Amino acid sequence: MTTFRSWRVHDQDGTFKGQIEDQSIADLPPGEVLIHVSHSSLNFKDALSASGNKGVTRSFPHTPGIDAAGEVVSSDDSTWKAGDRVIVTGYDLGMNTAGGFGEYIRVPAGWCVRLPANWEGHTAMAYGTAGLTAGLCVDKLLRSGLTPQQGPVLVTGASGGVGSVAVELLAKLGFEVVAMSGKADQESWLRDLGATQVVGRDALTPSRKPMEKPHYAGAVDTVGGEPLATVLKQIRPEGAVAACGLAAGTDLPSSVFPFIIRGVTLAGVDSVEIPQIRKTEIWDKLATEWRCPKSEQSAKTITMEELEPALSAFLKGQSVGRVVLAHQGAIQG
Numbered sequence: 001m002t003t004f005r006s007w008r009v010h011d012q013d014g015t016f017k018g019q020i021e022d023q024s025i026a027d028l029p030p031g032e033v034l035i036h037v038s039h040s041s042l043n044f045k046d047a048l049s050a051s052g053n054k055g056v057t058r059s060f061p062h063t064p065g066i067d068a069a070g071e072v073v074s075s076d077d078s079t080w081k082a083g084d085r086v087i088v089t090g091y092d093l094g095m096n097t098a099g100g101f102g103e104y105i106r107v108p109a110g111w112c113v114r115l116p117a118n119w120e121g122h123t124a125m126a127y128g129t130a131g132l133t134a135g136l137c138v139d140k141l142l143r144s145g146l147t148p149q150q151g152p153v154l155v156t157g158a159s160g161g162v163g164s165v166a167v168e169l170l171a172k173l174g175f176e177v178v179a180m181s182g183k184a185d186q187e188s189w190l191r192d193l194g195a196t197q198v199v200g201r202d203a204l205t206p207s208r209k210p211m212e213k214p215h216y217a218g219a220v221d222t223v224g225g226e227p228l229a230t231v232l233k234q235i236r237p238e239g240a241v242a243a244c245g246l247a248a249g250t251d252l253p254s255s256v257f258p259f260i261i262r263g264v265t266l267a268g269v270d271s272v273e274i275p276q277i278r279k280t281e282i283w284d285k286l287a288t289e290w291r292c293p294k295s296e297q298s299a300k301t302i303t304m305e306e307l308e309p310a311l312s313a314f315l316k317g318q319s320v321g322r323v324v325l326a327h328q329g330a331i332q333g
């Protein structure tokens, strides 16, 4: 019986602790496609799962990892065959289904998308769920009709996974990008990714004013809460905001004024439950005309042994850029 290594989180009387364990294929949940995972990546939601957030993961022990890239070992569904290289992101992976922090996963056929032909597993996970989400945010802004001629676009949480890919992608598409970050030491990296201006989080200090000076034509917001409410007040007429995150909070203490006075569009972004075909569309763009080489190159690669501190950095808002988990035998990608 094949055994493999997993990073499993245990609930020790309310304290959540991860450890490396040997598991067998029989321990995996039922599913149509068995995948040998070469790489996963670290996302904010993994940090929530690993720290016992019951909104993400209900029962423990559990293997987090909301995304994975690897090779199909066997499939009960004719869409996939042994040897196919696939990406799995979202749906229930790593939430209540054992995820990519194990060397094998077993999932429904409908959760898999084909790995772009010119990519290795490491490349896919250098983007991972965060990169896919950044692509979806930019796609929402473009669908709203936003063009570079309308003015600067703000990216909040810019040094994070979603934010950093969004900065590079928007700059690549010709937008003037203003990166908002709480990490002053990341300014030169954010400028290298393509930001023309880097501002601190105090650029979105909440005020009682119903509306503020309209600085930005659009925004990618990864943090939610008060900062998102303030962003909305600073958007120019007919501008748009793509909102995907909650790092600063889940409440949105806003009014209707940005919508009814300036015609601002607030577009929600979900990368988890959207149809497979929509994910494929964005992955294919990221592998071709939307490719972000600087984000790929700056992604940090870690092993299972290094997961614990890397995950806790997310909860402290200290994680920078993308972090790829390489499984044994796949360190070089």
Ligand code: NDP
Binding pocket: 042, 043, 044, 045, 129, 130, 133, 156, 157, 158, 159, 160, 161, 162, 163, 180, 181, 182, 183, 201, 222, 223, 227, 244, 245, 246, 247, 248, 249, 269, 270, 271, 272, 314, 316, 317, 318, 319, 320, 321
């Ligand atoms: P990261 O932790 O990598 O990035 C979040 C960034 O937000 C931090 O690096 C930090 O950037 C900033 N930040 C953190 N805490 C605060 C705070 N209290 N106030 C203001 N800014 C803060 O996470 P990801 O990039 O992986 O994810 C970003 C968000 O998007 C998360 O909320 C995540 O849950 C969500 N998400 C949603 C998805 C969807 O499908 N809707 C998919 C993927 C992610 P800085 O220091 O530069 O300010």
